[in-house]
Amino acid sequence: MTPLETESGVRRYGLFIDNEFIPASTETYIDVTNPATGEVWAQVPDASEADVDRAVASARKAFEGDWAGWRAADRAKFLIRFGQAIADNADEIAQLQVDENGKLIREMAGQARLMPEYFNYYAGLAQMPTGNTNPLHLKDIFNYTVREPLGVVAAITPWNSPLLLLVWKLGPALAAGNTVIAKPSEITPVSTLRIAELAAEAGLPPGVFNAITGLGGPGAALTTHPGVDKIAFTGSTATGQAIASAAGKSLKSVSLELGGKSPNIVFDDADLDSAMNGLIAGIFGASGQTCMAGSRILVQDNIYDEVVEELVIRTERIKVGNPQDDTSEMGTIASKAQYDKVLHYIEVAKNEGAKLVAGGSPARVEGFEDGLFIRPTVFANVRNDMRIAQEEVFGPIAAVIPFTDEADAIRIANDTEFGLAAGVWSQNIQRAHRVGAQLKAGTVWINNYRKTGYATPFGGYKQSGVGRENGPNALLEYTEEKSVWVDTGQGVKDPFNPRA
Numbered sequence: 136m137t138p139l140e141t142e143s144g145v146r147r148y149g150l151f152i153d154n155e156f157i158p159a160s161t162e163t164y165i166d167v168t169n170p171a172t173g174e175v176w177a178q179v180p181d182a183s184e185a186d187v188d189r190a191v192a193s194a195r196k197a198f199e200g201d202w203a204g205w206r207a208a209d210r211a212k213f214l215i216r217f218g219q220a221i222a223d224n225a226d227e228i229a230q231l232q233v234d235e236n237g238k239l240i241r242e243m244a245g246q247a248r249l250m251p252e253y254f255n256y257y258a259g260l261a262q263m264p265t266g267n268t269n270p271l272h273l274k275d276i277f278n279y280t281v282r283e284p285l286g287v288v289a290a291i292t293p294w295n296s297p298l299l300l301l302v303w304k305l306g307p308a309l310a311a312g313n314t315v316i317a318k319p320s321e322i323t324p325v326s327t328l329r330i331a332e333l334a335a336e337a338g339l340p341p342g343v344f345n346a347i348t349g350l351g352g353p354g355a356a357l358t359t360h361p362g363v364d365k366i367a368f369t370g371s372t373a374t375g376q377a378i379a380s381a382a383g384k385s386l387k388s389v390s391l392e393l394g395g396k397s398p399n400i401v402f403d404d405a406d407l408d409s410a411m412n413g414l415i416a417g418i419f420g421a422s423g424q425t426c427m428a429g430s431r432i433l434v435q436d437n438i439y440d441e442v443v444e445e446l447v448i449r450t451e452r453i454k455v456g457n458p459q460d461d462t463s464e465m466g467t468i469a470s471k472a473q474y475d476k477v478l479h480y481i482e483v484a485k486n487e488g489a490k491l492v493a494g495g496s497p498a499r500v501e502g503f504e505d506g507l508f509i510r511p512t513v514f515a516n517v518r519n520d521m522r523i524a525q526e527e528v529f530g531p532i533a534a535v536i537p538f539t540d541e542a543d544a545i546r547i548a549n550d551t552e553f554g555l556a557a558g559v560w561s562q563n564i565q566r567a568h569r570v571g572a573q574l575k576a577g578t579v580w581i582n583n584y585r586k587t588g589y590a591t592p593f594g595g596y597k598q599s600g601v602g603r604e605n606g607p608n609a610l611l612e613y614t615e616e617k618s619v620w621v622d623t624g625q626g627v628k629d630p631f632n633p634r635a
Contacts, residue, residue: 146177150186151328151346153193154335160185165321165350170237170467170474171458173505177234179324179348184356190345191362194287194314197342202314207262210310214258216337218251224333225250228298228326233458235323236294237467237507238421240459246299253605256589257306260610264311275624282614284312285388286364289357291378293370294320294469295424295529298330300392303604304367305344306589311613313365317346318357320370322470324348358382365389365613369426372527372553372598379601390602390612392426392594394527395555398548399429399584400538400570403438405560406582407445413558413584414533415449419511420585422465423531424473426599427556429584431517431524433544436537443515443535447493450511450533455498467507468530474507477530481512484523489514489534519547527553541570549575554596558584577603 147164149156159180167177180186205213221228225247232243264282271278290304297319308315319327331346347353357363358381365388368378372394382389399417401410417429434442458466468474481495494512509531517524517534524534538544548557557576561567571579577595580586587593592603602612 145175146325148177148179148325148328148348150180150182150190150348151331152190152342153345154339154341156328156332159183165324165348167235167322167325168470169234170469170471170507171503177325179321179328181321182347182349182353184352186347186349187353187356187360190316190347191287191357191360193342193345194316195362197340198284198286198314200342201340202312202343205312207310207312210312211258211261213338214254214261214306214310217334217339218254218258220333220337221247221254221330222251224329228329231326231329232297232323233466235297235326236424236469237458238295238424238469239463239466241461242421246296250299250302253302253306253589257310257610260307260607261310263607263610264614266616275622277621277623279619279621281617281619282311282611283617285613285615286313287362288313288315288365288367288613289318289360289363290315291318291354291357291366291368291370292320292327294322295421295426297323298326300369301327301330303369303593303609307610308367308613309343311610313613314343315345316357316363317344318354319346319348321348321350354378355381358387359385361385363387368392375600388612390594390604391600392602392604393555393598393600394529394553395426395428395595395599396431396525396527396551396553397427397429397556397558397576398431398433398551398574399558400433400544400548400560401435401438401442402544402559402561402563402566403435404562404566406562407438407442409582410560411442411445411449413560413580413582414446415453417558417584418533419450419453419465419531422468422509423477423511424469424529425585427578427585427587428529429556429558430528430532430534431519431548431551432533432535433538433547434535435544436539439535439537443492443513446513446533446535450493450513453511455508455510456500457503465511465531468509469507471507473529474509477509477528477532480523480526480528480530480532484514484517484521484532484534487521487523488516489521489523490516494531519550525551541566545570545573549573552598555599556580556595
């Protein structure tokens with residue numbers, strides 16, 4: 136990318152529409168801040184409704200023009216080229232995300248290297264939606280179904296894993312033949328602009344993939360725009376509810392991957408060394424800023440004190456530091472607003488009577504005095520009706536809750552408005568499967584945690600979302616099904632004079 140440079144040295148970007156960077160219709164820009172240093176390093180436009188109209192018109196023109204003529208095999212070849220372009224630029228893509236959200240470079244580098252595999256997977260599935268022939272109760276009638284792309288898709292993405300969660304949408308949407316407008320979080324917009332540029336460099340026709348930036352206005356405009364056929368959103372439950380309500384007025388298709396308050400359940404027969412690794416990764420990976428975080432740690436009461444004690448030891452060993460340092464084990468909170476929210480919930484938990492046993496305060500990192508670092512935090516003696524156990528914090532706070540037996544564990548685990556994920560730790564495989572079958576969650580991990588992949592679906596029950604991402608059926612989320620009836624007999628008879 137070749138951004139403009141302001142007098143202060145801050146990089147200034149445009150919107151990406153029709154395969155080129157263009158200025159927005161407004162002169163309002165949003166600062167992009169490095170949360171580890173506190174420095175503003177980039178600016179992006181706060182797009183207007185007129186800019187949204189332009190992006191939608193571009194996507195609609197492409198959908199009905201050049202892109203419509205591409206065979207599924209052509210789309211598959213493009214996805215492979217796109218994946219290779221990402222692989223060739225993986226280091227840059229990882230670095231942009233670290234500069235935006237303060238996650239560890241090793242985590243962002245791993246995601247960047249994985250993303251091409253998602254495109255390769257959907258390249259293989261691009262010709263999958265073949266339809267069916269259907270037996271009928273009628274004579275001389277033949278029926279078949281076909282799958283067709285929806286049209287223009289708005290992909291509204293969050294700041295915690297901005298590109299991986301965009302790829303979850305881009306892969307199936309493009310494979311199915313749709314065009315896409317990406318609206319990233321204002322906290323992490325630059326990496327998405329770079330991905331859009333790489334798509335153009337890989338040979339995507341103008342308008343097939345546009346990227347616009349801004350605060351809440353562009354997302355709201357996309358949600359209600361008559362030229363948008365589907366909203367694919369990842370983010371908070373509250374925002375997802377607002378999107379579903381707004382999109383419902385025009386009956387747009389929606390897929391929503393929302394919040395969670397996931398239980399990570401440890402039985403007394405668990406392999407505790409393995410379980411402890413899963414607990415730590417489940418809540419402190421990505422500084423707890425992940426929808427699938429195992430933020431409620433449910434521990435059987437006869438091993439509760441032992442687990443809490445070991446959890447405290449392990450938590451206090453975590454190295455909070457510079458996200459660019461490969462030895463750092465936890466980076467920053469992504470924004471000042473989120474940083475303040477996490478600290479607020481620590482005070483909420485204290486006031487509710489939860490016992491703070493580790494962390495609970497900002498972390499000081501030498502050389503990064505303005506960084507948004509928080510020590511990994513553990514609360515014990517938590518009741519499941521406490522706010523710390525019911526509300527999504529999206530930060531490095533573990534709430535440890537005791538339970539007595541299987542029935543109690545299942546009751547506590549399901550006693551939440553969310554249903555995104557859950558973990559079960561037990562060496563009794565019958566018990567593990569028995570409990571997993573009763574958990575109201577879209578993903579259940581048994582003796583592991585926080586694993587995802589392109590070949591298997593991800594999504595939630597209850598307030599955690601609508602629809603599924605990844606896996607073969609995700610492709611169908613971006614299609615319409617058409618039923619076609621063909622007369623193979625002697626023509627249609629007069630319905631009012633059947634003897635004629």
